[in-house]
Amino acid sequence: MAKRKIDVCLTPDLLHLYEFKDRIVVVVDILRATSCMTTAFAHGVKEIIPVAELEECRKLKEQGFIAAAERNGSKVEGFELDNSPFSYMNPKLKGKSIAVTTTNGTLAISKSKESVAVVIGSFLNISALANFLKSQPQNVLILCAGWKGKFNLEDSLFAGALTEALKDDFDSECDSPLAAQYLYNYVKTDIVNFLQKSSHVKRLKRLGIEKDIEFCLTSDQYEVIPFLKGDKLIKMESNFTYNQVGA
Numbered sequence: 299m300a301k302r303k304i305d306v307c308l309t310p311d312l313l314h315l316y317e318f319k320d321r322i323v324v325v326v327d328i329l330r331a332t333s334c335m336t337t338a339f340a341h342g343v344k345e346i347i348p349v350a351e352l353e354e355c356r357k358l359k360e361q362g363f364i365a366a367a368e369r370n371g372s373k374v375e376g377f378e379l380d381n382s383p384f385s386y387m388n389p390k391l392k393g394k395s396i397a398v399t400t401t402n403g404t405l406a407i408s409k410s411k412e413s414v415a416v417v418i419g420s421f422l423n424i425s426a427l428a429n430f431l432k433s434q435p436q437n438v439l440i441l442c443a444g445w446k447g448k449f450n451l452e453d454s455l456f457a458g459a460l461t462e463a464l465k466d467d468f469d470s471e472c473d474s475p476l477a478a479q480y481l482y483n484y485v486k487t488d489i490v491n492f493l494q495k496s497s498h499v500k501r502l503k504r505l506g507i508e509k510d511i512e513f514c515l516t517s518d519q520y521e522v523i524p525f526l527k528g529d530k531l532i533k534m535e536s537n538f539t540y541n542q543v544g545a
């Protein structure tokens with residue numbers, strides 16, 4: 299297969315600058331939305347309905363869905379689930395459909411919906427994801443969820459790690475994949491320590507959320523790749539081909 303192109307959008311507020319409708323968009327919110335989604339499917343959740351707005355999530359809850367809601371790092375009152383990957387390891391969630399809204403991650407997913415395919419990326423499934431992308435003919439855009447429209451380090455580091463993993467099959471289209479890749483290669487032996495000064499790690503620590511951080515920064519815990527089918531995230535089956543994505 300000929301080399302494809304890879305680009306990185308560092309925050310959803312810059313997405314209007316990118317042609318992404320004919321690409322596979324990898325949405326990434328390392329701390330913690332896309333790490334939770336990966337964990338959820340690895341532990342048997344059937345589907346996730348990601349919604350940007352709290353009210354939309356509340357309505358789905360009223361319709362009987364199990365619902366998870368996070369704003370500014372904390373669980374929103376009245377919802378069953380928070381945004382910790384450990385909450386999604388609960389065997390009671392096996393086979394269930396869960397409505398989810400988070401501050402940045404679900405917003406990034408809903409902004410990507412016009413693309414041919416939206417897949418969920420995290421360190422937890424990075425090798426499975428890289429292998430899938432290598433097998434597809436499409437160009438790729440990695441969309442970092444960031445924080446309220448701003449750049450963040452952890453999503454950009456993941457973008458660098460994925461660009462590095464894809465370097466033999468993809469050429470960087472502009473400078474953001476290169477910058478992310480340089481950053482990743484510079485700190486890859488000690489990502490947890492490097493991120494200690496980052497704004498969201500400090501925010502989560504202030505909230506007493508410590509163990510999620512290290513877990514979300516661990517590579518290759520799972521093989522699952524969640525992808526968007528209509529309005530729902532589901533788990534990609536093996537032998538999945540591009541034509542079925544988003545079908």
Ligand code: 3SL
Pocket residue numbers: 327329330331332368370371372381400401402403404443
């Ligand atoms: O912004 C988001 O979507 C969340 O992942 C943030 S948090 O890690 O749950 O605080």
